[in-house]
Amino acid sequence: MSETDIQIPSAFDPFAEANAEDSSAGSKEYVHIRIQQRNGRKSLTTVQGLKKEFSYNKILKDLKKEFCCNGTVVQDPELGQVIQLQGDQRKNVSTFLVQAGIVKKEHIKIHGF
Numbered sequence: 001m002s003e004t005d006i007q008i009p010s011a012f013d014p015f016a017e018a019n020a021e022d023s024s025a026g027s028k029e030y031v032h033i034r035i036q037q038r039n040g041r042k043s044l045t046t047v048q049g050l051k052k053e054f055s056y057n058k059i060l061k062d063l064k065k066e067f068c069c070n071g072t073v074v075q076d077p078e079l080g081q082v083i084q085l086q087g088d089q090r091k092n093v094s095t096f097l098v099q100a101g102i103v104k105k106e107h108i109k110i111h112g113f
Helices: 016-025 056-067 090-099
Strands: 031-037 043-048 071-076 080-086 108-110
Touching: 031 090, 043 090, 056 071, 056 080, 056 090, 090 108
Parallel strands: 031 108
Antiparallel strands: 031 043, 043 080, 071 080
8 A cells, every 4th residue: 555545534523422412311410419427427418419499598497407417508619509417317318308309219319338
């Protein structure tokens, strides 16, 4: 083969299919419930991914009253508003959100341990 016989392949985008599928995959939003270890036996439960139309302060008030724990709403630049609760409240929060009708059970992801 001489150098003039080299064929240049046409522009091929290997991620074209992934980008097309990504638009439908982004429509399913998950609520992430995580635990963060503090010092010793202390831990924090964080809830993120709730829809913006909900009042985070009212949800926090009900969670604090229901589980007898303290908590706060933190504004994160990347994640938006995040609810923080004292202690390991992952299962309690997930059942509360489903029973209150805020989130469906399929849209909740529990992380940690």
